[in-house]
Amino acid sequence: MPTYQDIIDAYERIKSFINKTPVMTSRTLNEKTGAKIFLKCENFQKVGAFKMRGAINAISQLSEEQKNKGVITHSSGNHAQAVALSAKLLDIHATIVMPETSPQVKIRATRDTYGANVVLCENSVKARHNTTENLINKYGYTLIHPYDNENVIAGAGTAAYELLQEIDDLNMVFAPVGGGGLLSGTSIATKGFNSDIQVFGVEPKNVDDAYRSLQNGKIQTNKTINSIADGLLTNLSQRTFSIIRKHVDQIITISEKEILNAMRFLWERIKLVVEPSGACSLGGVLSEKINIKNKRIGVIISGGNIDLSDFFKNYEKLI
């Protein structure tokens, strides 16, 4: 289990590679909630999501031999781009296994913008694992798991660490939970900084494995993965479950409508492009499941990568 010191060390290691993301506030949001809300905007992070922190922290600590052989991950999301960019910055070979059904724009970004080797496979968990395993066996790549990795977790925790260095006297911190890497890192950073600060994980009701896992005392899985928060569909690992069990005060579940309302507020009122997963933490704050009156609340806005092709296609018709 990573320690608070691991997060401090991670921050020193990665700070020259990442953006120190801004903390935004909104008079409207404070009036609406009766609280003081501090939005830690990881949508402004490199590759548009907090994932950059964990990827660069993990990859930069590989041995020379591992670095020479290169890294691999399977993802079509933010973690893929974070691994690709981290490898590029460190001059390491990266292979990303993606489902052949991935949007062309994501494949192109990973391949062309970040220079990774993209290997397409069938769109199934089994095909993804097999393809990845085969490449590891053949080339000796090191797998950079999106959350089941101590260094990825420590890196993810540096977002909350930065926030706590900047904003005094927080009472609560909210982060979304999918596989649990961000929430794990956030909880270690927060409780390490001041164990009185409460930490809340926010999860879509439709994929509430983390909520049920804490209730049952053992890892539960999702039967369906029907949520617009496409970054939060995965299950906890044993590692993230143990950390969350130890450090997180409560998991709050919210409806799809609550996710969308939070996202809409961030876009329309605060002028931030935030993806559905990234809006969940604010959705938890607004859910009225926790008494937040007069509290000072840190909210991790995890990312802002969302497909805007249709929106701009409609706009093009106007010109």
Next chain:
Amino acid sequence: MPTYQDIIDAYERIKSFINKTPVMTSRTLNEKTGAKIFLKCENFQKVGAFKMRGAINAISQLSEEQKNKGVITHSSGNHAQAVALSAKLLDIHATIVMPETSPQVKIRATRDTYGANVVLCENSVKARHNTTENLINKYGYTLIHPYDNENVIAGAGTAAYELLQEIDDLNMVFAPVGGGGLLSGTSIATKGFNSDIQVFGVEPKNVDDAYRSLQNGKIQTNKTINSIADGLLTNLSQRTFSIIRKHVDQIITISEKEILNAMRFLWERIKLVVEPSGACSLGGVLSEKINIKNKRIGVIISGGNIDLSDFFKNYEKLI
């Protein structure tokens, strides 16, 4: 014509009422342009646009008698909301004349959120003017013109003033131009700070009255107003024309496609919700009409108010 000192005075007068908006940078944008770009994000200003600066500066300087009688303006855009909120903050009565065809959401925001008295009229320039004149004659309201007003111009200039205080050694500043209030204020602030800094106005090619006015040495009007940049459709006034003629180095015109591309870049890559008018200044920077290599460039992103109803209606179908 307002002076540089007027802008400094305006800043001291209004700074407690406005947001000190952040200056954003982007590695991707710098690499793409070969320049250092500093985005002054007035989409994060109160009411979502720089208009707040001019409105509060003008209204707060009215005489007690004028304040007691109240203010009026005709607009369905950002200026209307800025006048309404400024009046609310100063506890003054505000009347906003809006075309009856205005979107309900704008009417509601102006009336309910900002507490202004909304008077609807026919959607024509004549009806708008007559309705406003009648109300002024009847109630003694003071008209707060959206740009043809020295105090509005001085207030608008405080955005560039803030930017110049924060970012050293700028070589160029870009601002959009419609009626010319923002560009006038920006040019006075910039040349007053350092007359070596070049100031560029950016205008949609489809409504290029400012460009033609400078070419011809007298005010030209637009024959059609067919642009997605709905905040830039108006013509210069004699006042803004004189200022722009004196202080602005060049007007750059850009196509609708260039406006849309700049807006898309801001949304997708920088994660900022920016309206078409607000993206024009960056569109000018990206237009390759000016050699910007190795320059340090301030870019006023003027606002972020855009109707997202359709976007979110489509999203709701997914949940």
